[in-house]
Amino acid sequence: GFEGREPELKAVVTLASSLDYTSSNSTLKLLLPLADPAQALNVPVVPLGAMLAAAYPLSSRPPYILAWLNNLISAEDMMHPELLKKLVLNNFCTIPAKLLLQLTSAFRERGLCDRSGKFFFKDHLHKSNVPVLAIAGDQDLICPPEAVEETVKLLPQNLVTYKIFGEHQGPHYAHYDLVGGRLAVEQVYPCIIQFLSQHDD
Numbered sequence: 208g209f210e211g212r213e214p215e216l217k218a219v220v221t222l223a224s225s226l227d228y229t230s231s232n233s234t235l236k237l238l239l240p241l242a243d244p245a246q247a248l249n250v251p252v253v254p255l256g257a258m259l260a261a262a263y264p265l266s267s268r269p270p271y272i273l274a275w276l277n278n279l280i281s282a283e284d285m286m287h288p289e290l291l292k293k294l295v296l297n298n299f300c301t302i303p304a305k306l307l308l309q310l311t312s313a314f315r316e317r318g319l320c321d322r323s324g325k326f327f328f329k330d331h332l333h334k335s336n337v338p339v340l341a342i343a344g345d346q347d348l349i350c351p352p353e354a355v356e357e358t359v360k361l362l363p364q365n366l367v368t369y370k371i372f373g374e375h376q377g378p379h380y381a382h383y384d385l386v387g388g389r390l391a392v393e394q395v396y397p398c399i400i401q402f403l404s405q406h407d408d
Contacts, residue, residue, distance in 0.1 A: 227318035344380030345373025
C-alpha cells in the first residue's frame with residue numbers, strides 16, 4: 208500500500224499481534240530494560256531462551272517462585288504440561304539486540320517503526336485493501352486484546368474482522384494458547400480456515 212502496488216494477498220490472519228502497545232499493560236515491557244544495556248554494551252543478542260530455560264524449574268516446581276511466568280505463555284489448564292515444558296525449554300531462542308531495540312518503538316506514541324526509525328507502519332494501514340482477521344486471546348498478557356484493537360481500528364473497517372477467543376467463565380486463551388492450547392484445533396483453527404477459504408477464489 209505504501210508503494211502503491213497490489214499486495215497479491217487474498218487475505219491475512221494475525222494472531223495476537225499489534226503495532227501499538229501504548230494503551231495496554233503488555234508484559235512485553237519486561238523485555239524493554241534489556242534493550243538499553245544490550246545497546247550500551249554492544250551485545251549482538253539477548254539470550255532469552257537460556258534465561259527462560261533457567262527460570263523454568265522455579266516456575267514449575269515448589270516453591271513456584273516464578274509460577275507467574277507460565278501465565279504469560281498459557282492460561283490455566285489450556286496447555287498440556289509436557290507441551291508447555293517443551294515450549295519453554297526448546298522454542299525460545301536468542302533475540303538479536305537490534306530487533307529488541309526496534310520492538311521498543313511499539314511502546315511509543317507512533318507505534319512500531321522500521322530500523323531506520325523513520326517509517327511507521329501504523330501510518331499506512333488505512334491504505335490496505337486486503338481482508339484481515341485479527342485474533343486475540345482474552346487472557347493474553349503479552350499482546351492483550353486492547354493492544355490488538357489499537358491496530359484493528361486503523362484498518363479499513365469494511366475489511367477487518369476482530370475475534371477474541373475465551374469465555375467469561377472459561378476456557379481462557381493466553382498468548383500461545385491460540386496455536387498450542389488444547390482447544391485451538393477445535394476453536395481457533397476452524398475460524399482461520401473458514402476466513403481464508405471465504406476469500407480464496
